[in-house]
Amino acid sequence: EDQVTQSPEALRLQEGESSSLNCSYTVSGLRGLFWYRQDPGKGPEFLFTLYSAGEEKEKERLKATLTKKESFLHITAPKPEDSATYLCAVRSQRNQGGKLIFGQGTELSVKP
Amino acid sequence: NAGVTQTPKFRVLKTGQSMTLLCAQDMNHEYMYWYRQDPGMGLRLIHYSVGEGTTAKGEVPDGYNVSRLKKQNFLLGLESAAPSQTSVYFCASSYGTATNEKLFFGSGTQLSVL
Numbered sequence: 001e002d003q004v005t006q007s008p009e010a011l012r013l014q015e016g017e018s019s020s021l022n023c024s025y026t027v028s029g030l031r032g033l034f035w036y037r038q039d040p041g042k043g044p045e046f047l048f049t050l051y052s053a054g055e056e057k058e059k060e061r062l063k064a065t066l067t068k069k070e071s072f073l074h075i076t077a078p079k080p081e082d083s084a085t086y087l088c089a090v091r092s093q094r095n096q097g098g099k100l101i102f103g104q105g106t107e108l109s110v111k112p
Numbered sequence: 113n114a115g116v117t118q119t120p121k122f123r124v125l126k127t128g129q130s131m132t133l134l135c136a137q138d139m140n141h142e143y144m145y146w147y148r149q150d151p152g153m154g155l156r157l158i159h160y161s162v163g164e165g166t167t168a169k170g171e172v173p174d175g176y177n178v179s180r181l182k183k184q185n186f187l188l189g190l191e192s193a194a195p196s197q198t199s200v201y202f203c204a205s206s207y208g209t210a211t212n213e214k215l216f217f218g219s220g221t222q223l224s225v226l
Contacts, residue, residue, distance in 0.1 A: 009152075020157070034214060042219050043116070043202050043217030043218050043220055044202070044215075046216070047183060049214060087155070098143055099145060101157075102154045103154055104152055104153065
């Protein structure tokens with residue numbers, strides 16, 4: 001069974017305090033690992049897709065990396081506007097219809 | 113460009129009542145999905161559709177029905193609502209099954225069943 005587990009569930013940072021979020025996955029043939037950002041009362045918004053171990057992608061203060069078992073979302077010098085829930089999802093070889101399997105999310109709070 | 117639009121945004125039902133959630137997308141996407149989001153459970157797939165006139169079950173389909181009569185619309189029905197169906201419902205769409213196809217989400221419907 002395909003599974004995605006995110007940690008920690010919640011993370012509180014001071015502005016400028018860098019940290020990382022973890023996404024561990026077990027899938028039968030990874031066909032893509034996705035990171036989304038979700039603001040309160042809104043739908044998830046796409047950030048990155050990673051396909052193979054060793055791949056990295058960056059966007060502003062965010063950098064996503066991928067190994068064969070997990071992905072990290074590194075946040076460098078975060079600002080209060082980075083506060084949101086970050087969701088990790090995978091698409092596997094087994095999944096029909098292109099659907100994504102999501103983790104529970106990490107709620108990030110950045111205080112000024 | 114509206115993207116994915118869900119209606120209604122909020123709804124309160126009594127146990128046993130029925131309702132339909134509407135999802136509309138204007139991106140000419142082939143694939144559409146209904147997820148529910150519950151605290152600590154993440155997003156779980158209810159039903160999905162790979163094209164007009166087709167539907168399939170996801171992880172948690174019980175108690176829900178769907179229809180895709182038009183390419184741009186995907187309807188989620190609750191025939192007899194139960195308190196366990198209190199949740200936030202998200203519709204999503206994508207072009208197809210290519211590996212890099214990301215899902216675009218609507219803003220959600222918050223449903224309470226009393």
